[in-house]
Amino acid sequence: MHDFLGADRPCQAASPAISILAVDDHSLILGGIEAVVKAAPDLRFVGGARTAAEAIELYRRHEPDITVVDVNLPDRNGIEVLREIRGLRPDARLIVLTTYRGDVLAVQALKSGACGFLLKSSLEMELIEAIRAVHAGKRYITADIAAExxxxVDAPHLSEREVAVLKLAAAGSSNKQIARELAISEQTVKGHMSNAFGKLGAADRAHAVAIAVQRGVLYL
Incomplete structure (x- = not known):
């Protein structure tokens, strides 16, 4: 039999669509991700979760190729979700989605197993590109975040206690209240606050909190 356009050779199997799970507590964001994914012929939307608990349940059920996770979830920190999913499947491919441009948050996410980091403001323009890059085994970081x-890169890191003090300060607690909450002296609170000011280049408490939020040290 003559070879007619390769008729005697087996047809190449079509590549399966890349399955996507989205995790965000805002229905508009979930709907946006679903719409963007469904518009791409090589992608398949398998579900949307609004909480960390739902995310883990849906991940177990679908084992998606890519999981897009918001940092700020109502029941748990999104970074913790990354770590739990990586515990279930060490080769899981995860993309963090956030409104925060902070370099500290990005580095924390990448160290926790994220392969990509996207701002919600660039979702429509970059999501598909990020998914395809991460699925191909590459990292994808929004240009603004990479610049941050x-x-x-050489900035000093805040200690866990300094972050805890700033977080309570951001919630409106006085030094006395912070000392009581952390079971330390007011003088120690002042010392941690002073160290945080120096590391962040802040002039006062409000300035320190603002910089901490901007850099992703705090996400309120």
Whole structure:
């Protein structure tokens, strides 16, 4: 039999669509991700979760190729979700989605197993590109975030206690209240606050909180 356009050769199997799970507590964001994914012929939307608990349940059920996770979830921190999913499947491919441009948050997410980091403001323009890149085994970081990481690569890191003090300060607690909450002296609170000011280049408490939020040290 003559070879007619390769008729005697087996047809190449079509590549399966890349399955996507989205995790965000805002229905508009979930709907946006679903719409963007469904418009791409090589992608398949398998579900949307609004909480960390739902995310883990849907991940177990679908084992998606890519999971897009918001940092700020109502029941748990999105970074913790990354770690739990990586515990279930070490080769899981995850993309963090957030409104925060902070370099600290991005680095924390990448160290926790994220392969990509996207801002919600660039969702429509970059989501498909990010998914395809991460699925191909590459990292994908929004250009603005990459620039922030480069700008602060040598910046000193805040200690866990300094972050805890700033978080309580951001909630409106006085030094006395912070000391009581953390079971330390007011003088120690002042010392941690002073250290945080120096590391962040802040002039006062409000300035320190603002910088901490901007860099992703705090996400309120």
């Amino acid at each position: 990481i480069a700008a602060h």
